[in-house]
Amino acid sequence: MNLPWPESPSELIWLHHRKSHLQEIEISFFSTLFFAFFLLRQVTHTFESRQFGVWYLSIYCSFSVMDIDFNEYKLRCELRGHDDDVRGICVCSDDNIATSSRDRTIRVWSLDPSDKRKYTSSKILLGHTSFVGPLAWIPPTDDYPEGRLVSGSMDTFVFVWNLINGENIQTLKGHQMQVTGVTLDKEDIVSSSVDQTLKRWRNGQLVESWEAHQSPVQAVIKLPSGELVSGSSDATLKLWKGKTSLRTLSGHTDTVRGLAVMPDLGFLSASHDGSIRLWALSGEVLLEMVGHTSIVYSVDAHSSGLIASGSEDRHAKIWKDGVCVQSLEHPGCVWDVKFLESGDIVTACSDGVVRVWTVRHGVIADQMEIDAYDSQISQYKLSRKKVGGLKLDELPGLDSLTSPGTSDGQTKVVREGDNGVAYAWNMKEQRWDKIGEVVDGPDGVADRPILDGFQYDFVFDVDIGDGEPIRKLPYNRSDNPYDAADKWLLKENLPFGYRQQIVEFILQNSGQKDVNFNPSFRDPFTGANAYVPGQASQTAATPAKPLYKHIPKRGVLVFDVAQYDGILKKMTEFNTTLRSDSVNNDKSLTEVEVSRVGAIITILKDTSHYHSTNFADMDIDLLLKVLQAWPPAMMFPATDIVRMLVLHPHGASLLIKHVENNNDLLLDLIKKVTEDSALPANLLTTVRVLVNLFKNSSFHYWLQTHHSQILDAFSNCYSSPNKNLQLAYSTLLLNYAVLLIEKKDEEGQAQVLSAALQVAEEEAADVDSKFRSLVAIGSLMLEGSVKKIAVDFDVASIAKSAKASKEAKIAEVGADIDLVIRQ
Incomplete structure (x- = not known):
């Protein structure tokens, strides 16, 4: 009808x-x-x-x-056994669950026959050499009555396991980088990888491989209708029939991380942009679910129509008809979430615990277990939210700065990520000026001087002469004066020969001239303990674990000081030269473009307003023009601008668009500056650009992916007569050590170790360069995966030589490495 x-x-x-x-x-x-x-x-x-x-x-x-007719989920049980983040979940049945972990293992959990609420670890599958992620279950056959399990790992392999005995029965080799997804297509296994490919495996053999995206492929699923769906870091999804791309689906604004089938409707995607989308096979977006406050890693759906998602924001959210009906808070990132057939939900958390949640009254955990979990969450939140005595969850967001203040100097504290940040109202300029982060401290700190947004006990004016402007030197009484001097000299790009003179200046002006200092202080670049004047030295009779002075390194270092006036002056001089050159005249900048360079520098100078300033796409295009078209000898001022640009949040976000594509700006820059190594200024500024990239996590994947290419390109810098270049290179190695330890990239760690050993063995190496290389070595040995390799490289002799150094910090880090060797 x-x-x-x-x-x-x-x-x-x-x-x-x-x-x-x-x-x-x-x-x-x-x-x-x-x-x-x-x-x-x-x-x-x-x-x-x-x-x-x-x-x-x-x-x-x-x-x-x-x-809505919805019963709230409550904790059913916790599955404890993994030693690190739980990264993946596979539901074999309501009675059997498999989980994968950063601890390199897979655990199979079976329903406890004595308590139907709980599961016990029935098998541990060992074989992967790096963290394990995606899992898929192959149902039982005559040969495998309990079925088989497929796993993918950071080690680039796909394993197939016999669930009867836990043995690896197939090792599928072919991917060049981390395996991010595995799914079943009839008798075949299909896997996705960071290497941008999808691969099809049949009977243990690779039968098809194709480049699916121009960026890492983060997930793959098979639809009931037979098509494959892939999600990528390029923010798109693709629908496949075999190797043929049927359509590309756009809508997300960031990496597509998770995929799931939505029964009877289509499929779901989870993204780093914080959203979940429901798609029809035709490519139409049926729903967008927004509610997470950070990256959404995973999504799953149940036949009832419920949807569950897991996020970096520590919540698993449950959605009904596009509306979030419940949030399950966790004490860490929720990496994965899966529904059991019964409707129960399984979550994988970065605290190493698997949790099962239920609405069925007969299997809910007893009240004592629920209270213990609630207490754990409360303690976690308390430890995270106490900043300067303020509760972060009660602070307004950055959007509150759109409302004007009422009086000059009025202060407001807002929430930025996990920090409380203070702003003051500037009545004349009609804007909020950033003061700095709010931190816990003793009473009476409000009147302490502020420099660059931080409070100090003293901020000294230092006149270095020669017509140079007065420099500001910050210092706290609890600081080690040598640390303070080192940091300041580095920031101001001054010779380290001034060190003792600066230390004496600090002691004289802080009233600490007669204080005896413990020579075993920690270097400022390690992020380790600070010296407290007058503090008694205590030695434990039986320390619980070795005490290291300089390792492991925490956080990364950056070169965040620039002589902007000199940069602009030099760039203008070079442009004038090009204009008068009949051959290169077309490469010069117009007056408008030169003025725009000045505008870029003005924005970069104003660090207190990085939160509210933006660049235009044309600004990046302008810098690209200079880097690509100008002669190599004239590049370094523009490269120095890029060095500072990557420290600006919006500048970095624009720049990365020119990195994550086929015309990679940074790779082109590296190639250009290393083709003529006779230009140390180009090498220095480019290495410093790379060092500063580590500050922004958006570049971490790029840095990790290209580590071999980058380290090979600058491998000769360790022996350069230019000490600034030596220092920049050793800082690059130290930052790489920190990143690759975090990423558990053993191959990359080995390459960094090899390069750092070269610097440490170089007799002519600058003291600070050698120190940073030794910290990198010690950190890699202590927290990385390359201790055995280091021992094989005879790191013991390097440690022995360092311990004999007259430089205190070199001797101390040498002792640290020696202690690691003996553990």
């Missing part, structure tokens, strides 16, 4: 109440999403417009919120 299709939103509301319509159009299965999807397609066909369908979806979901 012909149906009276709606012509307005009011008729859609009427249609919502006429559920009898569903019988007329003979839909046997009813859910809000299914009906909305049907209506969306019919209206599109009839009116050539999606508008009415979208209206209906919004209206219907709004009604659904009022009528």
Whole structure:
């Protein structure tokens, strides 16, 4: 029969109440999403417009919120056994669950016959040499009555396991980088990888491989209709029939990290942009679910229509008809989430614990277990939220700075990530000026001087002569004066020969001239303990663990000081030279472009307003023009601007667009400056650019991916007569050590170790360069995966030589390495 299709939103509301319509159009299965999807397609066909369908979806979901019949999930049990982050979950049945972990193991958990609420670890699968991520279950056959398990790992391998005995029965080799996803396609296994490919395996052999995206492929699933879906760091999804791409789906604004089938409708995607999307096979977005406050790593759906998602924000969220109906808080990142057939939910957390959640009253954990978990969450939140005595969750966000202040100097504390940041109202400029982070401290600190947003006991004016401007030297009484001097000299790009003179200046002006200092202080670059004047030295009779002075390194170092006036002056001089050169005249900048360079520098100078300043795309294009077109000898001022640009949040976000594509700006820059190594200024500024990239996590994947290419390109810097270049190179190695330890990249760690050993063995190496290389070596040995390799490289002799050094910090880090060797 012909149906009276709606012509307005009011008729859609009427249609919502006429559920009898569903019988007329003979839909046997009813859910809000299914009906909305049907209506969306019919209206599109009839009116050539999606508008009415979208209206209906919004209206219907709004009604659904009022009528939701939903029982809250509660903790059922905790599965403890993994030693590190739990990264993946595979549901074999309601009675058997498999989990993967950063601890390199897979555990199979079986229902406890003595307590149906709980699971016990029945098997541990060992074999992967790096952290294990995606899992897939192959149902039982005559040969494998308990089925098989497929796993993918950072070690680039796909393993197939026999679940009867836990043995690895197939090792699938072919990927060049981390395996991010595994799924089953009839008798085949399909895997995705950071190497940008999808691979099809049959009977243990590679039968197909194709480049699926131009960026890492983060996930792959098979749909009931037979197609494959892949999600990528390029923010797109692709639908595949075999190796043939049927369509590319766009909508997310960041990496697509997780995928799942949505029964009877289509499929779901989870993204780093914080959203979950429901897609039809046609490529239409049926729903966008927004509620997480950080990266969404995983998503899953149940036949009831419920959706679950896991996020970096420590929550697993449950969604019904596009609305978040419950958030399950965790004491860490939620890496994965899966539904059991019963509707129970399994979550994988970075605290190493697997948790099962249920709405079934008969299997809910007892009250003591629930109270213990609630207490754990409370303690975690308390440890995270106490900043300067303020509760972070009660602070307003950055958007509150859009409202003007009422008086000059009025202060406001807002939340930025996990920090409370103070701003002061500037009545003259009608803007909020950033003061700095709010930190816990003793009473009476409000009157302490502030420099660069931080409070200190003293901020000294230092006149270094020669017409140079007065420099500001910050110092706290609890600081080691040698640390303070080292940091300041590095920041101001002054020779370390001034060190003792600066220390004496600090002691004289801080009233600490007669204080005896413990020579065993820690270097400022290690992030280790600070010396406290007058503190008694105590030695434990039986220390619980070795005490290291300089390792492991925490955090990264940057070169964040620039002589902007000199940079602009030099760039202007070079541009004038190009204008007068008949051959290169077309490469010079126009007056407008030169003025824009000045505007870029003005923004970079104003560090207190990095939160509210932005660059234009044309600014990046302008710098690209200089780096690509100007002669090598004239590049370094522009490269120095890029060095500072990557420390600006918006500047970095624009620059990365020119890195994560086929025309990689940074790789081109590296190639250009290393082709002529006779230009140390180019090498120095480029290495410093790379060092500063570590400050922004958006570049971490790029840095890790290209570590071999980068380290090979600058491998000769360790023996350069230019001490600044030596220091920049050793800082690059130290930052790489920190990153690759965090990423558990053993191959990369080995290359950094080899390069750092070269610096440490170089007799002519500058003291600070050698120190940083030794810290990198010690950190890699202590927390990385390359201690055995270091011992094989005879690191003991390097430690012995360092211990004999007259430089205190070199001797101390040498002792640290020696202690690691003996453990």
